[in-house]
Amino acid sequence: MSYPGAPPEPARLLRLNGGLFSFRTQTVEASLDEVVLHYQLLCSGRHAGLFERLSTQSARGKDAGHVVCLDMGDAPRDLRSLANGFVRFSETGDIGALGGLRYMRARRVSGAPVEQTLVLTVWADSPFNLFQMLPADDADAGGSDVPAVPRPRSSQRLLSAWEAGSPSGFVVYRxxxxxxxxxxxFYRDELSASGWTIIERHPSESIAIDDVRMISAERGKRMVTVLTRSTDASDTVLSILISEPS
Structure with a gap:
């Protein structure tokens, strides 16, 4: 998934709703059109099978573009094998039964002395369960909560994102x-009771920007930021960011 000729950048690992993904960012000396075309050909070039070509989705605007597809690798490409893959996916939720997920997002770099494009590539070769990643009804999405930070009763986890080997993460609830x-x-009381120090200029200070309210706290080297945004459906979207110098 690395763009050819670009400076080598190590792949990093992201745990997203229980699934394990690799990702890489690169700044390449190539136009946005060249980058998008390169990944389109990787997904749906002449060596790709019919399913890979049908699964490829791409779009490009003035300053950004993306390509996403499923890579079958060396797997058989006959109709029986494809049908069996769809059956396994419907029974298990493992999208790997259909192919390896490939995603590329590119954005033009403005103001550079030569034409440059920022490229983000994400791929998954290990099995991951799409049914567990996407929350159903009131069940939690896969993944984990923030250690030592409470969550409200009746909350539903929608998103859990953690970079492997890093203490920082991001969790979203309904x-x-x-x-x-x-x-x-709630978090002012609970965090204070759990040994966190609220970060504020004045006691009981409330920070609100438009319809987003926030509160931050620290404990040792860890810092947590809580963001809330109410919706029209009497629900509130709660986002928790946890960070710590690595």
Whole structure:
């Protein structure tokens, strides 16, 4: 998935809703058109099978573009094998039964002395369960919560993202029947009781930008930021960011 001729950048690992993904960022001396075309050909070039060509989706605008597809590798490409793959996917939720996920997002670099493009590539070769990654009904999505940071009762985890080997992460919940102000008050009390120090200029300071409320706290080298945004459906979207110098 590395763009040819670009300076080598190590791949990093991301755990997203329980699935393990590799990703890499590169800045390449190539136009946006060249980058998008390169990854389109990787996905749907002359050596690609019919399913790979049909699964390829791409788009390009003035300043950005993307390509996404499923790579079958050396797997058989006959109709029986494809049908068996769809059956396994429907039974297990493992998208690897259809092929390896490949995703590329590119953005033009403005103001560079030569034409450059910022490229993000994401791929998954190990099995991951799409059914567990996408929350159903009121069940949690796969992944994990933030250690030592409580979550409200009746909340539903929608997103859990952690870079492997890093103490930093990002978790998103849906919280029914509670306002953003209620949740900020909840975390002010709970974090303080758990040994966190609230970061504020004035006691009980409330920070709100448009319809987003936030509160931050620190404990040792760790810092947590809580963001809340109420929706029209009487739910509140709760986002928790945890960071620590590695």
């Amino acid at each position: 919280v029914p029947n509670q306002s953003g102000a209620d949740l900020v008050s």
